[in-house]
Amino acid sequence: MVKNAMQIITDAGQRTTTARLAVLNVLNTADGALSHAEIIERMSAGYHFDRVTIYRVLDWLTEFHLIHRIASDDRAWRFQVSHSNMAQQHAHLHCTQCHKVICIDELQSSLSPKIRTQFQIESVDIIIKGRCPNCKD
Numbered sequence: 001m002v003k004n005a006m007q008i009i010t011d012a013g014q015r016t017t018t019a020r021l022a023v024l025n026v027l028n029t030a031d032g033a034l035s036h037a038e039i040i041e042r043m044s045a046g047y048h049f050d051r052v053t054i055y056r057v058l059d060w061l062t063e064f065h066l067i068h069r070i071a072s073d074d075r076a077w078r079f080q081v082s083h084s085n086m087a088q089q090h091a092h093l094h095c096t097q098c099h100k101v102i103c104i105d106e107l108q109s110s111l112s113p114k115i116r117t118q119f120q121i122e123s124v125d126i127i128i129k130g131r132c133p134n135c136k137d
Helices: 005-011 018-029 036-042 051-063 113-118
Strands: 067-070 078-081 090-095 101-108 126-130
Touching: 005 018, 018 036, 018 051, 018 078, 036 051, 051 067, 051 078, 078 101
Parallel strands: 090 126
Antiparallel strands: 067 078, 090 101
């Protein structure tokens, strides 16, 4: 069951705002990770937030692990709703044709116990480049 934006924020013990709800609603209904510009494009009519507000909301949502960000080839971050506390430890497919970024939850990072004790791991980025199911044929 997919939680709605208000439920995600309140379950995290955080305060909802119109901007937070609007951004999280866009990300929650997306079929892949979205850039800042794509989020603004998909905002519902009636929501008019400036670019800085959207950046701040994305930073806030990332800080509280409600979304995660993904580096992309065009040097723009992509953002996607986090569905678990392991959200930063799975792979992402960057489609070389349509440029969509998709989470691949089936491929998890596997760090040795030695690495986990030597370092404080905050995130793991595994990037797969290829074609998504819509573009592969």
